[in-house]
Amino acid sequence: xxxSVNVSPAPAGQNRTPGSTRIRxxxxxxxxxxxxxAVALIWAYxxxxxxxxxxxxxxxxxxxxxxxxxxxxxLGMVFIIIAGxxxxxxxxxxxxxxxxxxxxxISQHLPLPVTILLVLLLGALVGTFNGLWxxxxxxxxxIVGLGGMLAYRGALLGATGGSTIAPSSDAFVVIGQGYxxxxxxxxxxxxxxxxxxxxxxxxxxxxxxxxxxxxPVWMDAAKLVAAAVALFVFxxxxxxxxxxxxxxxxxxxxxxxxxxxxxxxVFGRHIYAIGSNIEATRLSGINVxxxxxxxxxxxxxMCAFAGLVNTARLAAGSPSAGINGELDAIAACxxxxxxxxxxxxxxHGALVGVLVMASLDNGMSxxxxxxxxxxxxxGLILVLAVWADVVSSGARR
Amino acid sequence: MATESAARAGENxxxxxxxxGIRKMFGSFAAVDGVDLQVRAGECLGLCxxxxxxxxxxxxxxxxxxxxxxxxxxxxxDGVPLQAHTVADSERAGIAIIHQExxxxxxxxxxxxxxxxxEIRRFGGLMDYPAMxxxxxALLRELGIDGINVAQQVLHYGSGHQQLIExxxxxxxxxxxxxxxxxxxxxxxxxxxxLLSIVADLKRRGVACVYISHKLDEVAEVCDRITVxxxxxxxxxxxxxxxDTAQIVTMMVGRELGQMFERKPHTIGEVVLEASNVTCLDxxxxxxxxxxxxxxxxxxxxxxxxxxxxxxxxxxLVSAIYGAYPGTWSAELRIEGKPVHIRSPQAAVAAGLCMxxxxxxxxxxxxxxxxxxxxxxSVLHRxxxxxxxxxxxxxxxxxxEMKRLxxxxxxxxxPIASLSGGNxxxxxxxxxxxxxxxxxxxxxxxxxxxxGAKQEIYRLIFDLASRGMAIIVVSSxxxxxxxxxxxxxxxxxGRIRGDFINDGLRQEDLLAAALExxxxxxxx
Numbered sequence: 071x072x073x074s075v076n077v078s079p080a081p082a083g084q085n086r087t088p089g090s091t092r093i094r095x096x097x098x099x100x101x102x103x104x105x106x107x108a109v110a111l112i113w114a115y116x117x118x119x120x121x122x123x124x125x126x127x128x129x130x131x132x133x134x135x136x137x138x139x140x141x142x143x144x145l146g147m148v149f150i151i152i153a154g155x156x157x158x159x160x161x162x163x164x165x166x167x168x169x170x171x172x173x174x175x176i177s178q179h180l181p182l183p184v185t186i187l188l189v190l191l192l193g194a195l196v197g198t199f200n201g202l203w204x205x206x207x208x209x210x211x212x213i214v215g216l217g218g219m220l221a222y223r224g225a226l227l228g229a230t231g232g233s234t235i236a237p238s239s240d241a242f243v244v245i246g247q248g249y250x251x252x253x254x255x256x257x258x259x260x261x262x263x264x265x266x267x268x269x270x271x272x273x274x275x276x277x278x279x280x281x282x283x284x285x286p287v288w289m290d291a292a293k294l295v296a297a298a299v300a301l302f303v304f305x306x307x308x309x310x311x312x313x314x315x316x317x318x319x320x321x322x323x324x325x326x327x328x329x330x331x332x333x334x335x336v337f338g339r340h341i342y343a344i345g346s347n348i349e350a351t352r353l354s355g356i357n358v359x360x361x362x363x364x365x366x367x368x369x370x371x372m373c374a375f376a377g378l379v380n381t382a383r384l385a386a387g388s389p390s391a392g393i394n395g396e397l398d399a400i401a402a403c404x405x406x407x408x409x410x411x412x413x414x415x416x417x418h419g420a421l422v423g424v425l426v427m428a429s430l431d432n433g434m435s436x437x438x439x440x441x442x443x444x445x446x447x448x449g450l451i452l453v454l455a456v457w458a459d460v461v462s463s464g465a466r467r
Numbered sequence: 468m469a470t471e472s473a474a475r476a477g478e479n480x481x482x483x484x485x486x487x488g489i490r491k492m493f494g495s496f497a498a499v500d501g502v503d504l505q506v507r508a509g510e511c512l513g514l515c516x517x518x519x520x521x522x523x524x525x526x527x528x529x530x531x532x533x534x535x536x537x538x539x540x541x542x543x544x545d546g547v548p549l550q551a552h553t554v555a556d557s558e559r560a561g562i563a564i565i566h567q568e569x570x571x572x573x574x575x576x577x578x579x580x581x582x583x584x585x586e587i588r589r590f591g592g593l594m595d596y597p598a599m600x601x602x603x604x605a606l607l608r609e610l611g612i613d614g615i616n617v618a619q620q621v622l623h624y625g626s627g628h629q630q631l632i633e634x635x636x637x638x639x640x641x642x643x644x645x646x647x648x649x650x651x652x653x654x655x656x657x658x659x660x661x662l663l664s665i666v667a668d669l670k671r672r673g674v675a676c677v678y679i680s681h682k683l684d685e686v687a688e689v690c691d692r693i694t695v696x697x698x699x700x701x702x703x704x705x706x707x708x709x710x711d712t713a714q715i716v717t718m719m720v721g722r723e724l725g726q727m728f729e730r731k732p733h734t735i736g737e738v739v740l741e742a743s744n745v746t747c748l749d750x751x752x753x754x755x756x757x758x759x760x761x762x763x764x765x766x767x768x769x770x771x772x773x774x775x776x777x778x779x780x781x782x783x784l785v786s787a788i789y790g791a792y793p794g795t796w797s798a799e800l801r802i803e804g805k806p807v808h809i810r811s812p813q814a815a816v817a818a819g820l821c822m823x824x825x826x827x828x829x830x831x832x833x834x835x836x837x838x839x840x841x842x843x844x845s846v847l848h849r850x851x852x853x854x855x856x857x858x859x860x861x862x863x864x865x866x867x868e869m870k871r872l873x874x875x876x877x878x879x880x881x882p883i884a885s886l887s888g889g890n891x892x893x894x895x896x897x898x899x900x901x902x903x904x905x906x907x908x909x910x911x912x913x914x915x916x917x918x919g920a921k922q923e924i925y926r927l928i929f930d931l932a933s934r935g936m937a938i939i940v941v942s943s944x945x946x947x948x949x950x951x952x953x954x955x956x957x958x959x960x961g962r963i964r965g966d967f968i969n970d971g972l973r974q975e976d977l978l979a980a981a982l983e984x985x986x987x988x989x990x991x
Contacts, residue, residue: 273858273859276857276859277859280859280860280862280863282859282862282863282866334855334856334858335851335854335855335856336847336848336851336854336855336856337854339840339844339847339856340847342835342836343833343836343840343844346833346834346835346836347829347832347833347834349829349830350824350829350830350831350832350833351833351844352791352811352812353789353791353812353822353824353830353831354812354816354844354845354898354899355812355813355815355816355817355821355845355902356813356844356845357811357813413833413834413835413836414835
């Protein structure tokens with residue numbers, strides 16, 4: 071379902087490629103294919119173990135809704151990791167911003183748009199604050215995150231007085247629990263498909279004009295057909311159970327935005343360059359601190375989104391919201407192929423990583439696996455996934 | 468101990484090392500394609516070839532970095548097949564390699580480095596420091612080196628001394644064959660002299676050497692025979708007595724190189740960059756001035772060379788002008804007469820000043836990115852509207868630039884780290900030319916670059932000057948400074964010790980100026 075919004079960037083200007091590079095390129099694409107195969111296997115197993123209950127549209131709908139919060143954190147986190155940094159404070163910040171949202175909504179009775187705007191703004195501010203410690207004051211991001219993890223959790227406890235704030239207004243709850251009507255879902259799917267076709271057509275004509283190599287028509291057509299099939303299966307399954315959940319739609323929208331930033335913008339390119347070699351990037355005349363600051367600010371905004379959805383889902387601001395959220399997000403990025411050393415990673419990879427984790431959570435809960443086993447399995451999967459990545463990239467040293 | 472085993476090999480007079488038909492494939496590409504190489508005990512074999520010719524791959528095969536079975540052909544040491552699966556296996560057979568980038572641990576002492584992994588222990592696994600210090604001192608004494616305190620941390624010694632420590636380390640492993648990979652690339656002239664005399668001494672003691680270097684005068688001086696490889700193939704092995712450096716170059720490039728420096732007439736105009744009172748403080752020790760109140764001017768269409776020994780403050784000077792000096796610095800700059808305030812490379816580029824840094828791997832390439840995006844990195848916004856890159860326009864631009872500067876890569880999206888040094892350098896140079904600078908600073912523009920690319924870079928520099936660009940070239944290679952420059956500044960100890968018009972200027976003049984102060988090893 072990622073294919074729908076993730077317009078593959080198609081490496082600009084391919085010349086004739088020798089066999090070895092083609093294999094390597096296939097390998098790097100294969101990574102995401104391998105991950106999707108892993109997801110399929112996990113789904114197949116749980117479907118078998120639950121006599122098909124796992125694959126009902128109701129459960130799939132729940133699964134996607136469950137992954138939306140970690141997914142939002144992972145979107146911000148993957149930029150942080152690509153830039154060669156880490157942010158451990160996001161779980162606590164999610165909790166804090168979710169708590170602030172609950173206070174604004176419940177205690178202050180602010181209208182929904184104002185609440186959302188204020189929380190997003192606060193997220194950006196706190197993210198920028200984290201970023202300033204890293205860029206301006208040169209404190210390693212690991213330490214800044216560790217400090218933030220404690221401090222923001224403390225702030226949340228202080229703000230809520232240690233007790234749950236409930237119940238949220240009805241309008242607010244829609245962000246976490248609502249559904250888009252099936253008809254709207256269908257219209258959206260068609261619009262996305264039209265947009266994809268238009269983008270493909272424009273790229274082709276532009277490449278022809280600049281006399282660059284154009285991929286064969288059947289290939290682009292096949293890609294479009296595949297996208298269409300994935301898109302409609304996705305929408306159909308979710309429509310079967312009330313429509314696309316609002317947080318899932320929000321996550322998909324953000325995925326599109328982040329994918330676009332990563333592959334199509336100057337800012338995105340600079341993030342990769344900084345993660346790969348910050349010194350060379352700086353000496354090329356790029357303001358690396360500004361880019362890193364923006365990455366941290368974006369992370370803060372994503373914490374705000376995740377906090378809003380989380381509070382809306384629970385219809386309450388909880389002092390324990392988002393505990394260990396940072397670990398899930400970071401794990402998802404690494405499962406999705408991001409590198410500890412920076413410079414490597416994809417947005418869609420991180421989201422498939424989240425899907426792996428969410429599927430494990432959901433499936434294991436369904437077959438009544440003890441909570442302690444769930445943690446052990448998730449831990450093992452993380453290490454195994456990164457090991458597989460190390461082995462496959464080590465082979466082409 | 469090293470001498471005993473070496474003497475044994477010397478007596479039987481056979482080949483110490485015999486590599487036959489070595490072939491190493493990367494995918495479908497043969498990096499080394501059927502190379503034979505013989506080294507006799509007590510001889511120094513020069514291994515020459517352009518970057519990317521396969522020298523390093525061959526030496527990695529020999530030293531066990533590529534394990535037995537990952538290549539074809541056989542390796543005999545003293546007539547016995549060597550099937551090294553790890554570097555330790557080849558070391559056990561008496562083969563040691565000293566890499567271009569030295570592999571010492573800066574925080575450990577000289578002794579600890581020499582014995583790293585093979586520490587002399589006492590009961591209970593405790594380090595026997597007295598015994599190790601004694602042995603380390605003996606090794607250094609055998610090499611005729613003084614001025615090294617074996618209990619000091621290695622970081623207190625400059626690269627010249629570090630190289631000597633590496634040699635002592637190799638000898639402590641009873642190495643009978645030492646491979647030197649570009650040993651003099653970061654040494655000063657005097658340090659290189661010491662190195663060459665030590666290699667000669669090693670030969671006398673029966674230790675064989677393989678000397679890999681682009682500096683052919685060194686090869687000619689110290690080597691008995693020379694093996695040349697090109698494109699992974701064995702081109703020939705000759706006795707040094709029957710060769711001169713020009714012939715080696717011909718074998719390396721497979722064609723007669725024209726003159727290295729084809730000067731192009733260029734007119735020198737008014738002053739473009741004026742830097743006054745540049746002072747840089749040492750990063751670790753702010754009391755020490757690395758650059759001490761230096762002023763310089765460079766004119767339109769002028770090529771200004773900056774010569775000097777390592778540690779003279781050249782790199783510090785130009786990086787301060789570019790706004791990139793890591794420590795505290797002050798400088799007053801004027802570009803075309805207007806005062807400019809440059810405190811970051813970003814400001815420098817905006818003011819029309821670009822720099823290609825000295826250390827390509829550390830400061831130049833963005834290794835995981837393709838060659839194309841590496842080139843457009845400095846001016847990416849040019850191919851973007853509202854922050855969104857027009858991928859097609861960008862691709863069009865880097866295809867064009869790669870063709871123009873002859874940056875050879877199978878595919879512009881291929882990670883730049885997989886290219887040869889020459890192509891990497893041309894790509895970084897292209898990146899810093901794209902902002903259309905008025906002043907271009909080149910710090911060691913041809914370090915670790917093969918002869919062919921070197922010539923292309925020289926031609927480009929003359930071409931840029933003839934089109935009115937002001938160019939500053941910092942170089943440790945005196946022939947390069949003399950071949951390129953219109954005017955030469957010589958630095959020593961953070962100051963300018965000479966300002967010469969390059970008219971009949973000789974290397975000796977530059978060296979005399981550079982040596983005006985007695986040269987000290989950098990003891991921070």
